[in-house]
Amino acid sequence: MICLTREKKGAEILMDYCAGALHPAQAAEFEKHIEACGDCRQLVQAQSDVWKNLDQWTPEPVSPDFDMRLYARIAREQATPAWRQWWWRVSSPLVTLSVWKPAVSLAVAGAVLAVAFVVRIPGLNDGGSQIRPEKVDIEQVEKTLDDLDILTPVPQGPKS
Amino acid sequence: MEAVAAIERDAELMVRVREGDDTSFALLLQRHRGPVVHFLFRMVQNQAVSEELGQEVFLRVYRSRATYEPSAKFTTWLFRIATHLALNWIRDGKKEKGHESLSEESADGLERQVPDRLPNVEQELVHDVKRREVRNAIEALPAKQRAAILMHKYEELEYSQIAKALACSESAVKSLLFRAYETLRGRLAHLA
Numbered sequence: 001m002i003c004l005t006r007e008k009k010g011a012e013i014l015m016d017y018c019a020g021a022l023h024p025a026q027a028a029e030f031e032k033h034i035e036a037c038g039d040c041r042q043l044v045q046a047q048s049d050v051w052k053n054l055d056q057w058t059p060e061p062v063s064p065d066f067d068m069r070l071y072a073r074i075a076r077e078q079a080t081p082a083w084r085q086w087w088w089r090v091s092s093p094l095v096t097l098s099v100w101k102p103a104v105s106l107a108v109a110g111a112v113l114a115v116a117f118v119v120r121i122p123g124l125n126d127g128g129s130q131i132r133p134e135k136v137d138i139e140q141v142e143k144t145l146d147d148l149d150i151l152t153p154v155p156q157g158p159k160s
Numbered sequence: 161m162e163a164v165a166a167i168e169r170d171a172e173l174m175v176r177v178r179e180g181d182d183t184s185f186a187l188l189l190q191r192h193r194g195p196v197v198h199f200l201f202r203m204v205q206n207q208a209v210s211e212e213l214g215q216e217v218f219l220r221v222y223r224s225r226a227t228y229e230p231s232a233k234f235t236t237w238l239f240r241i242a243t244h245l246a247l248n249w250i251r252d253g254k255k256e257k258g259h260e261s262l263s264e265e266s267a268d269g270l271e272r273q274v275p276d277r278l279p280n281v282e283q284e285l286v287h288d289v290k291r292r293e294v295r296n297a298i299e300a301l302p303a304k305q306r307a308a309i310l311m312h313k314y315e316e317l318e319y320s321q322i323a324k325a326l327a328c329s330e331s332a333v334k335s336l337l338f339r340a341y342e343t344l345r346g347r348l349a350h351l352a
Binding site (some may be wrong): 011012015019045046047049050051053054056057058059060061062063066067069070073074077 | 186189193194197198201202207211214215218219222223287290291293294295298312313314316334337338341344345348349351352
């Protein structure tokens with residue numbers, strides 16, 4: 001017994017049945033079931049109505065000059081230099097967003113890493129801070145020596 | 161059997177295109193131009209845009225001829241490109257630029273000509289209203305559900321082909337289709 005409300009693949013059976021894609025044996029079994037099952041009958045009716053309504057929407061015919069325009073585009077493309085063809089492809093508005101999204105993210109990530117690497121290179125910025133303590137030390141040493149000179153007692157002359 | 165032959169014929173034609181046979185490209189174009197443009201029209205609901213995107217699809221097929229390998233069905237590949245272009249167009253928000261309706265005036269200011277297929281004006285009007293309701297209901301679906309339902313209903317692609325075109329699993333396609341049909345059953349119930 002195939003019951004749409006109990007069968008695990010109920011949705012698939014319903015779609016396939018209304019599309020005429022269900023295996024004939026399975027379809028026959030299902031038809032037997034819907035004679036007795038009100039819920040399934042209702043679902044099949046609703047799906048068939050959708051199917052019929054969708055059939056109402058017939059598209060307009062393709063323009064007669066479609067092929068001509070396409071061949072003109074192909075000819076134009078073949079006449080342009082390879083590098084320009086490549087540029088058009090990568091800058092085409094139909095593909096840019098999807099194609100470039102990961103590329104932009106990668107470029108930004110790379111730039112951030114590069115900046116971080118440059119900032120952290122020992123010897124570029126840290127070098128300055130290493131030199132300064134040395135200068136301070138020399139100055140301190142000189143000052144200390146001067147101070148020592150001041151503190152050194154001036155030799156007194158013989159008492160008269 | 162006929163379908164298998166058609167698939168093999170497509171692959172064969174594309175292999176010939178790869179070898180430089182432009183007549184085979186013309187045959188492929190003739191076979192698939194209609195389904196591709198109609199699918200795109202139902203996706204973007206704009207005739208001019210659907211033809212522009214359709215041209216881009218065949219241009220890409222032509223550009224890729226040198227690297228073509230008949231590993232997948234030709235139609236799957238074709239609809240994968242078409243779906244990709246349509247979803248990008250919708251995502252980029254180009255939809256607002258122009259929306260044509262069968263009942264609206266065309267760009268040259270003239271009322272669009274509708275083929276006289278039904279016996280009277282009243283029936284034609286009812287048909288027109290139904291068609292518009294169907295268009296609106298499909299337009300209101302999320303883009304992926306829309307693509308799935310259009311490929312399933314109008315192009316009669318298999319679940320596996322739709323899955324490849326949408327780059328998702330077969331079970332995801334079945335789920336998309338079920339949700340889409342469920343929504344349409346609700347939205348179009350009053351037309352029954």
